[in-house]
Amino acid sequence: MRTPCKEQTNVFNIQKYSVHDGPGIRTIVFLQGCPLRCPWCANPEGQPFTSVLSHNQNLCRRCGRCVAACPKQAICLEEDGIRVDRSACDLCGACVTACRMDCYKVFGEKKSVEEVLKDVAKDENFYFRSGGGLTVSGGEPLAHPQYLLQLLRGAKEELGISTAIETTCCAGEETLRAVADYVDHFLCDIKLVDSGRSREVLGVPSEQILKNIRILADEYPQKSLLLRLPVIPGYNDDPENIAAIAAFIRSLRREIPLELLAYHEFGKAKYTNLDMTYEPEIRRVAAPAEERMAELEKQFETLGVKVVHT
Amino acid sequence: MKLSRKERVERIRKQVHIDRTVDTARARLVTESYRETEGMASPLRRAKALQKILGEMPIYIHDGQLLVGNQGERSRAGLIFPEFQWDATLSEMESWATRPGDKFAITPEQVAELKELLQYWKGRTVRDRANSVLPESVQRSLQYGIISNANYLMSGHGHFIPDFPKILEKGFHGVRREIEERMAALDQTAADYYRKQIFYQGELETIKAVEIFAARYAELAEKTAAETEDADRREELARIARNCRRVPMEPARDYWEALQCIWFVQVIPQIEVNGLSVCLGRMDQYLYPYYLRDKQAELLDDDKALELLDCLYLQTATITKIYSNEGAMIFAGPGVGQTITLSGVDKNGKDVTNELSYLCIDADEDVRLMQPDIAVRNHPLIPERFLKKCCAHAAAGRDKPKFFTDRVIIQSLQNAGIPLEDARDYGDLGCSEIIVCGKTCSGGNMGNLCMAMCFDLAMHDGVQHWYYDGKDFHPDIHLQMGPHTGDPRTFRSMEDLRKAYSQQVRYFVKQLAILDNVLDNIQTELVPHVFYSLIVDGCIDSGRDFTGGGAIYNHTSPLAAGPITASDSLAAVKKAVFEDRMVSMEELLRALDSNFAGESGEELRQMLIKRVPKFGNDDDAADEEAVFVVRDYYESMQGYENPRGGKWVPSVYNLTGNVGFGWRTGPTPDGRVGGELLNDNICPMQGRDLNGPTSVVKSLSKIDASLLPQGYVFNLKFAPNIVNNEENLKKFVSFNHSLNDYGIFHVQYNILDGNTLLDAQQHPEKHKDLLIRVSGYSAYFVELGKDVQDHLIHRTLHTI
Incomplete structure (x- = not known):
């Protein structure tokens, strides 16, 4: 590599042969840390900006080997299973090696841009x-402006490959503009239009998010842009939000396609493993049926929005 | 009644896909014939036996079928070949109906009949002869399962592609004239006059057998026609009768006759000897002139062309073979490897994909049975539309076709001394073996070497500690099995270990060489393949039998079991002992010898699994050991020559042998406990490839496939959502282009999910037609043994 790319950040997964996140066969680099707190988040291990230990209770045989292996005495075996005292844990990984069932995993490893590009x-x-x-995903890739910039620039200038980011668009305008030159495909989430509701559910207002999308649509006409709506029944599939999203998309200067992604429960178990809370309200949500997805697609089309499947 | 194509397929399918049974007629007829021909020269004796079998065995015509020619008394009836061995049949036949996999129903009457027939064969079989001459070192290596050759100890050669174009063009009458000319030209004073004369006499008698066989079908079709009320069917039967009066004796004149001729040439070798992998070669090429002529004359449309192809496919599905219990373990699944090769290039390197290539894929979609297998030659000029069709077929979970990369394969054949023009005319056999069509006695699947055991011996100065007797593990024997290669505690570097490993491999390759060369001689002496010799180029010209060097190209190609278990073990010692010093050699050996017993043993095992690089993750540290293991195997075979005048070439696959060889292999430093599965063929160790299919491909691409003209088997499992729309299909096609770029010799895709398999294991009745790839060929999942099922379920799912 020509460029000095020593910048480091926490990467929690590098997934090869990905075919659902931009054109062609891609490698997704997941950067750790996200400003949003979507209650349905399927990658909760990507929310914090630091590494996090995961323990899979389902695989656990309660043998206690991790308890003995932990140099910080941060693990104990209780009636209902393993408890990790996360304040005492320094993520040394002794439990990962000791465990025979592969219950433990540390998510998030400092990696340099150079290392990732390689x-x-x-x-x-x-x-x-x-x-x-x-494809750079997260967490929120835009939450790592310098790192992201170097990574994308390296991919473009050194490797000469196509680049994409999967983003919530929750970032400063200048951050977005700084990386935009090095991104071919923007895959942007659009979840809630009403700012009050957005603040209430996601923890952030919607103005900047929508503004950023508008910048990409209006000022970067040569960039491919796909909006993606994760359909979370009861949270964002109400007629008001659907209408607001449609109105927003129609107000953009070019036709931007929308993809509907049905809520799934694959992330649910991760919360327990990370000792994070999967809120009772979201716990009650069931994945929308195919008919419901088709109905929504129809609604959007009636409202003049082009819906795509990738 | 006029049947639509689909109706016809369904009607025949019901008659074809039935439970497997045993047919004793062949055993009875061959025994009677041998009793009558005592003292006769082998080629004549074999020809007489074939005359008797083809002349008197039960024959049938399936209702609705447009082609005729059967192996046994009913579809999927397995024949008995007592000329090769009697002992395994005698001791095992009563378990065939109940053994874990590969079941055959057998009646008490059949058992009684076989018991009596087999008495005759004691001391007269290929296996008896081998047992009487093989040195003790070979017998011991076989007994402890470091090498095996269940194939050629109990069967004929198989593993060839008949010269279909020649028989289509000349017919067997033409071949007869050729032989008569040769005989007339023989120098009667020449040293080889006697041998050639006897050979040619046998060949002429063999042609008579073929003539009798075809005439019987003509008569049966005429008789059936006379009894049939349905006018359409009567007409079809009359046409079948006319076809059988014409082919295979006279040249084929149209597409239907051509297919009937092809089927006769394909079915007779299955009856002559029980060799696996009698293959159909480049059918889209040699059948094309007949297709084109009929289409241009407007005698044929694509629906009719496809219907006849369907009929051929359904005929291939009637073929089955009974393996011994040992064979069933290694070749699990009733695959017999009849492969059709599609696309590729001509002798000038130009693409030859044609309308028939497409129809051959459509026929598989129509028929959806395990046989025939389909191989597609992927090359830079393959039409994108054809590759896409093949990819869509594979991705739809049909488990076919398997893909081969022309570029590296043609190079590998040239490396083996084959001229470019012939190398370009290659076809695939049952697994990954590549041979020149119509000209080759491949010696494919000729024995198997367990590389994981060679590694284990290198770690113990040639002493074997672990023994599996077929029922129980004995972890505490002490037998000097291989050569002394030094106490590993004294090894100073990886070089020492690699050298020790290499010496063990060379010792056992030598045992294989002794075994295979002896078997080659015995086959020529006792069971010359008289029909094979009529249909493989070179035999008639040279006056030599197929088994005795008559073919133009002759190889011997043993398999390798557990190459990646061996290479991952090398990588583990490199990292854990020599580089990072996580553990001393002494401690490692102690852990291995106790099968990782106790807390500390298990701790070490976990470390060896988690902290040591493994093949399949695009990590050079592990991959370079795999490169070494394969190259070493190649080098260990240089210098050997077989009695047919051919060279030894390695192939790196073992079907499902990783299960059986796994039982026999003690614990290994890659973290595998004794008795567990070895890695599957050339694939990463189950569950140890964690970076997805591109990384597996990258790892594999480091192995020089141009050293392996009989290839390796690379199974890649994908979840069913791999291709759920047009966009993803394009990505899958591009993935296959990349495999071409990387020179991946062979790949086949298993598209399935673990839950489907688990359900199939628990409720086999619901999944009777679930088609699964088992290492190089397809099998019905429910017919596999439980451990092979477990293995498939266990193999890493490459979900997207």
Whole structure:
């Protein structure tokens, strides 16, 4: 690598052969840390900005080997299973090695841009053949402006591959503009339009998010932009929000397609493993049926929005 | 009644896909014939036996079928070949109906009949002869399962592609004239006159057998026609009769006759000897002139062309083979490897994909049975539309086709000394073996070497500690099995260990060489393959039998079991002992010898699993050991020659042998406990490849496939959502382009999910037609043994 890319940040997964996140065969680099707190988040391990230990109670046989292995005495075996005292844990990983059932995992490892690019470059041929490349996801990639910039610039200038980011668009305008030149495909979430509701549910207002989307749509017409609505029944599939999203999309200067992603429960178990709370309200939500998704698609189309499936 | 194509397929399918049974007619007829021909020269004796079998065995015509020619008394009836062995049949036949996998129903009457027939064969079989001459070192290596050759000890060769174009063009009458000319030209004073004369006499008698067989079908079709009320069917039967009066004796004149001729040539070798992988070669090429001519004359449309292909596919599905219990363990699943090869290039390197290539995929969609297998030659000029069709077929969970990369394969054949023009005319056999069509006696699947055991011996100065007797594990024996290669505690570097490993491999390759070369000689002496010799180029010209070097190209190609278990073990010692010094050699050996017993043993095992690089993750530290293991195997075979005048070439696959060889292999430093599965073929160790399919491909691409003209088997499992729309199909196609770029010799896709398999294991009755790839060929999942099922379920799911 020519560019000095020593900048480091926490990466919690690098997933190869990804085919649902931008064109072609891609590698997704997940950066840790997110300003939003969506209650349905399927990657809660990506929310904090620091590494986090996960313990899978389902696999656990309660053998107690981790208890003995932990140098900080941060693990104890109680009636209902393993407890980790997270304030005492220094993420040394002794439990990860000791465990025979592979219950433990530390999410988030400091990686330099150089290191990540080297790994991404390994699948170069697959990108070239399929028109794929690098997708940076999170967490929120824009929450790491310097790192993201170097990563994307490296991918473009050094590797010459296609780049994409999966973002909530929750970031300062200047951050967005700084990286935009190095991004080919923007995959932006659009969840709630009403700012009060957004603040209440996601923990952040919606103005800046919508503004950023508008910037991309209006000022970067050469960039591919896809909006994605995670459909969370009871949270954002009400007629008001649907109408507001449709109105917003129609108000953009070019036709931006929308993809509907049905809520799924794959993230649920992770909360327990991380000792994080999966709120009782979201716990009650069931994945929307195919008919419901089709109905919503129809509603959007009636409202003049182009719905796509990738 | 006029049947639609689909109706016809369904009607025949019901008659074809039935439970497997045993057919004793062949055993009875061959025994009678041998009793009558005592003292006769082998080629003549074999020809007489074939005349008797083809002349008197039960024959049938399936209702609705447009092609005829059967192996046994009913579909999927397995034949008995007592010329090869009697002992395994005698001791095992009563368990065939109840053994864990590969079941065959057998009646008490059949058992009684076989018991009597087999008496005749004691001391007269291939296996008896081998037992009487093989040195003790070979017998011991076989007994402890470091090498095996369940195939050629109990069967004929198989593993070939007949010269279909020649028989289509000349018919067997043409072949007869050729032989007569050769005989007339023989120098009667020449040293080899006697051998050639006997050979040619046998060949002429063999042609008579073929003639009798075809005439019987003509008569049966005429007789059935006379009894049939349905006018349409009567007409079809009359046409079948006319076809059988014409082919295979005379040249085929149209598409239907051509297919009937192809099927006769394909079915007779299955009856002559029980060799696996009698393959159909490049059918989209040699059948094309007949297709084109009929289409241009407007005698044929694509629906009719497809219907006849469907009929051929359904005929292939009637073929089955009874393996011994040992064989059933290694070749689990009733695959017999009849493969059709599609696309590829001509002798000038130009793409040859044509309308028939597409129809051959459509026929598989119509028929949806395990046989035939389909191989597609992927090359830079393959039409995108065809590759896409093949990818869509594979991604739909059909488990076919398997893909081969022309570029590296043609190079590998050239490396083995084959001229470019012939190398370009290759076809695939049952697994990954590649041979020149119509010209080759491949010696494919000729024995198996367990590399994981060679590694274990290198760690113990050649002493074997672990023994599996078929029922129980014995972890405490002490037998000097291999050569002394030094106490590993004295090894100063990886080089010492690699050298020790390499010496063990060389010792056992030598045992294999002794075994295979002896078996080659015995086959020529006792069971020359007289029909094979009519249909493989070179035999008639040279006056030599197929088994005796008559073919133009001759190889011997043993398999390798557990290459990645061996290489991951090397990588583990490299990292844990020599580089990071996590553990001393002494401690490692203690842990291995106790099968990782106790707390500390288990701790070490966990460390060896988690902290040591593994093949399949695009990590050079592990991958370079795999590169070494394969190259070492290749080098260990240089210098050997087989009695057919051919060279030894390695292949790196073992079907489902990783289960059986796993039982026999003690604990290994990659963290595998004794008796567990070895890695599958050339695939990463189950569950140890954690970075998805691109990384597996990258790891594999480091292995030089151009050293392996008979290839490796690379199974890649994908979840069913891999291709759920047009966009993803394109991505899957591009993935296959990348595999081409990387020179991946062979790949086949299992598209399934673990839950489906678990459910199939628990409720086999619900999943009777669930088609699964087992290492190189397809099998019905419910027909596999439980441990092989477990293995499939366990293999890492590459979900997207």
